[in-house]
Amino acid sequence: MQPVPLSPRLTSKIFVTKKLTFLLLLSSLGWIPSVAAQDELLEREEKALQAAVEKASPSVVQLELVGGLESQEIGPISGLAVSSDGYILTSSTMVRDSLTSILATTPSGKRAAAKIIAHDYSRNLTLLKVNTDESYPILPFVPREEITVGQWAIALGKTFSRNISNQSVGIISASNRIWGKAIQTDAKISPANYGGPLIDIHGRVFGVLTPLTPNPQGGQSDGTEWYDSGIGFAVPLADLEPHLEKLKEGENLHPGRIGVS
Structure with missing residues (x-):
């Protein structure tokens, strides 16, 4: 006598029941995290x-x-x-030699005059020096060999408040972009955040946020070509x-x- 074949509906129910039983068994053995564990x-x-942002924000x-050419206030970056003695790295996107005034926040929250020291035209960065006796906290950087795709990445800036950092969370999506000059992240970056750091989950610095496009004059691109593109770069x-x-x-x-890449 031939066995009666099971209906598709009954077969499906048996499969689901067995699957649930198997998953419950794995969960009881600790192989699948419970909802509470997740x-x-x-x-x-x-x-x-949160701890990483709190650690990095004072820097x-x-x-x-x-x-600038228009002799007007460009806005905060x-x-x-x-x-610790007041050297500041920022993006060259808006920092031009024709600026008449640069004001920087100090660790106490005050403002002090800053001046342009030098430009890195290869990486679209500018070094400033703040005229203050206050000591800035310095963050450790992530060694190059520790930067890997998939790591948490937090983009920080102080555009809207002198004391509170605006932040965007993402991951490292590429570690060797723009001829090896940049780290790529999918964290949401706006032009106002350029010059701020991209940090890891321990509060260490991956790099400085800046748009990296061919720009031989330095400081003449506002970086808006990358805004809302879903990617950002950090040196x-x-x-x-x-x-x-x-x-x-x-x-x-x-x-x-020679010696500069």
């Missing part, structure tokens, strides 16, 4: 992100620019303190650190020169 993991990630500087601080002393001495860095 919630706990998300909460821990959230707290880690993020708000910069107010006045002057962001910068990153790279030495790795690990790559720039060996050149900081040259910049501090007032030496501009140009692409194509």
Whole structure:
């Protein structure tokens, strides 16, 4: 006597029941995180992100620019303190030699005058020096070999408030873009955030946010071509650190020169 074939509906029910039983077994053995465990993991990630922002924010500087060709206030942008005595790295997108005034926030929240020291035309960055006796907190940078695709990435800026950092969370989506000069992130970046840091979940600096497009004059692109594109770029601080002393001495860095990439 031939066995009676099961109906498709009954077969489906049996399959689902077996699947649920199997998943419950795995869960009981601890192989599948429970809902509570998943919630706990998300909460821990959230707290880690908050702690990273809290750690990094004091090193993020708000910069107010006045002057340029139109002799008007350009508006605040962001910068990153790279030495305790007031050297600040920022994007060259809006920082022009024709500026009549640059004001930077100090660690106490006050404003102090800053001046342009040098440009890195290869990486679209500018080094400023703030005239203050206050000491800036300095963040460690992520070594190049530790930067990998998929890491949490947090973009910081101080555009809207001198004391509170605006932030955007994403991941590292590429670690070697623009001829090896940049890290790529999918964190939401606006032109007003350029000059701020891209940090990891421990509050260490991946790099300085800036649009990287061919711009031989330096400081003449507003970076809006990348806004809302879904990608942003940061120059790795690990790559720039060996050149900081040259910049501090007032030496501009140009692409194509020996020792400068």
